[in-house]
Amino acid sequence: MSQPVLRLNGISKHFDMTKALSDMSITLMPGEVHAIVGENGAGKSTMIKIMTGIHQPTSGTIDVDGKARSISGPQAARDAGIAAIYQEPMVFPDLDVAENIFISDNSSGLLVRPAALRNRARALIERIGIKLDPSRIASGLTLAEQQTVEIARALSQDVRVLIMDEPTASLSAHEATLLRKIAKTLAGEGVAVVYISHRLEEIFEISDRVTVIRDGNHISTKLIEDVTSDGMITEMVGREVGNYFAKAAGTATNEIILEVRNLTLDGVFENISFDLHRGEVLCMAGLVGARRTDLALALFGVTPPTSGTIKYKGETTHFTTPRVAIEAGIAYVSEDRRKFGLAMPMAIKSNISLATLSDFLSPLGLLKHAREDKIAHHFTDRLNIRAPDVDTPVSMLSGGNQQKVMLAKWLNLNPELLIFDEPTRGIDIGAKAEVHDLIRTFVADGGAALVVSSDLPEVLAMGDRIFVMREGHQMGILDTANATQETVMILATGQLQEAV
Amino acid sequence: MKAALNRLQSWEGFLLCALIFIIFMNANLSPQFLSFSNQINLFQLSIEKVIVALVMTFVIINAEIDLSVGSMMGLSACAFGWMVQGGLPAGLVIVICLGIGIAGGALNGWFIAKVGLPSLVVTLATLIGFRGLARVLVEDRGINDFPEWFDALGQQGFIGSVPFALFAFVILFVALYIILQRSGFGRKTYVIGTNRNVADFAGINTGRHKMIIFIASGLVSAFAGLLYAARVGAVRGDVALGFELDIITIVLLGGVSIFGGSGTLVGTLLAILIVLNLRNGMALVNITGHIQTGVIGLLLIGSVIAPRIDLTRLWRRPSGDNS
Secondary structure, X not given: OOOOOEEEEEEEEEEOOEEEEEEEEEEEOXXXXXXXXXXXXXXXXXXXXXXXXXXXXXXXXXXXXXXXXXXXXXXXXXXXXXXXXXXXXXXXXXXXXXXXXXXOOOOOOOOOOHHHHHHXXXXXXXXXXXXXXXXXXXXXXXHHHXXXXXXXXXXXXOOOEEEEEOOOOOOOHHHHHHHXXXXXXXXXXXXXXXXXXXXXXXXXXXXXXXXXXXXXXXXXXXXXXXXOHHHHHHHHHOOOOOOOOOOOOOOOOXXXXXXXXXXXXXXXXXXXXXXEEXXXXXXXXXXXXXXXXXXXXXXXXXXXOOEEEEEEOOEEXXXXXXXXXXXXXXXXXXXXXXXXXXXXXXXXXXXHOHHHHHHHEOOXXXXXXXXXXXXXXXXXXXXXXXXXXXXXXXXXOOHHHHHHHHHHHHHOOOOOXXXXXXXXXXXOHHHHHHHXXXXXHXXXXXXXXXXXXXXXXXXXXXXXXXXXXXXXXXXXXXXXXXXXHHHHHHHHOOOXXXXX | OHHHHHHHOOHHHHHHHHHHHHHXXXXXXXXXXXXXXXXXXXXXXXXXXXXXXXXXXXXXXXXXXOOOHHHHHHHHHHHHHHHHHOOOOHHHHHHHHHHXXXXXXXXXXXXXXXXXXXXXXXXXXXXXXXXXXXXXXXXXXXXXOOOHHHHHHHHOEEEOOEEHHHHHHHHHHHHHHHHHHHXXXXXXXXXXXXXXXXXXXXXXXXXXXXXXXXXXXXXXXXXXXXXHHHHHOOEOOOOOOOHHHHHHHHHHHOOOOOOOOXXXXXXXXXXXXXXXXHHHHHHHOOOOHHHHHHHHHHHHHHHHHHHHOOHHHHHHHHHOOOO
């Protein structure tokens, strides 16, 4: 058996009072894809930061090629052949692909010959097995292409351990497949790939071994053949999560709450037509660039459509601003919490009351603080939001809890139509199941939900019907009962255009 | 108790300590410092600026800036002199001048909130425009033949020896404090300043909100310009020239973030008291005006740097975990 390329021995890491990692041991073999799973806050990122030299362990040792070695900083990690790529790639937007790949390469001296650089870049890109012109400017690349640039950069430095931290979280299914293929290819060349993901089906697809960590502790490391999905989840959360991705019972009624006909926003999407029933969850599937979010924003009044009709509760309406849509009982939970969803530095309670501020005002316009506290406590209990108190700034919460605060803000409006954009992106499995439950409860109580999601298992489990878009066009509406990941993908990639 | 301690560790707590220190030093330097007349005098010399600083707090928390306040003060004062000299009754002229303030603020607000131009550019333009208008109205001559009651309002005690402007300041502070820290309007001011997109997506009419704030800024500036005319008893084209910088300095010193979304009116009030007492104290020991200005400048730099230094870490070192 060959020698491990990297080994952590009993690594602990403390930050002031909190233990982020305790007695963590893990062994990485050359040529394996080693998945690391755990809920948010389990210690995955701390571990990566120790491997890449950003943090120093409080105790414990690190072996590289069987010899003890300290990774004192990012440069030392690079020297040891350890590189990481993240969900948000770090590229220099004004440089081209080749320059980005060789950004920290000093061997060519002061004078850079662009042609030579591009040839070397092309060789690396071919080794990964994709098509990408080395002379393209990075700002024009898709997220997936930027990630391949980062992988090529790592390869240019003779990488031996490549850490991929949730690389597919923001990618469309097609791009994600490509990326997983790259990870496999690299492992085939003898690189140890550390693969971190919340998507379990990915892990079963590509990994050789799986390590589960929870609360900073090593729980298990097993060969993938010896692992079941349920067993892994139980180890991750430390309890049974029975309803994860269980197929929900349909509660759809015959009453049409939203009727969209030939909706068009010039240059963005065209001829979109669908009905949404009370009690129904309609999922919108598609690849990145399918314009699903643009459609959602048009329905919410942010960018009103140029033509077509929207009938809401039987009446033709024109939502010209979000305010009009909100007054009609429509809520939009944005995919981008930071930009559109939450006032990050402000308290949980101030965020929850935000969309319904007039309910919290006395006739003189003064804030009713007691009522604000009460409502905030009501939602932290009901949605199981874990926070020290309701005055805590939302920026201090984990992604899943932030997501629930955002949801609380809109539930307090008592909306009839909830538009939910990527409800579970980047949140852990426990929180995912809770969010799914909340959406199902919401529609069972007489609401209707439009859910934009790139997570196909989620779409199949949660939706009553699936609306598939591709590049601004409606590709078809599927009944979840007889849809599979494959049938959705065939529509989303445009291999078949089905009659509506 | 713990909450009180936390509050002391905030920027306001630091300002309060600094203020107490300055007052203590001043009182030791001069026996007259704590006298009632000196305390009123100290306010009276900068009263117009500190009044405008109150409304500037709203503007900056809203993540905007209004550079035109000094020019608006000048325009209002000059328009007053010009019209009174032309024979209009002073009472009517006051109303017209406040109207000019509203119109000027609405002009700023329209370009910023409706057209979407950056407030830095818009109010820089109106800073020049309003000032130009003021100079056109009174040219180079001073105007000083105001009605007696008007001069008296600015120069004598209104109730006892407390002047009218100080009353106006106190009333305005209380009203604006309730609006900013206790009302829905205040909450919206913070949210819009923190992240305008989030406010828009929550259905808040952010354009109208900004419009209201810029109109208020224009109105209060015009009012302050009239107070200046009454106190000095004369106006010229350069009335309140450059005041906007002193006003913005006070607000930033008070802990209001130039990026919007944070700060309080109490912070602004403490900064006002610090600046006034510091200048007064330095004057008592014969430090010249230019050096005084330099000291205030240093204070401002300190106030911008301080939030980047984690004071709590410095203070908690002895009990902390050294890992």
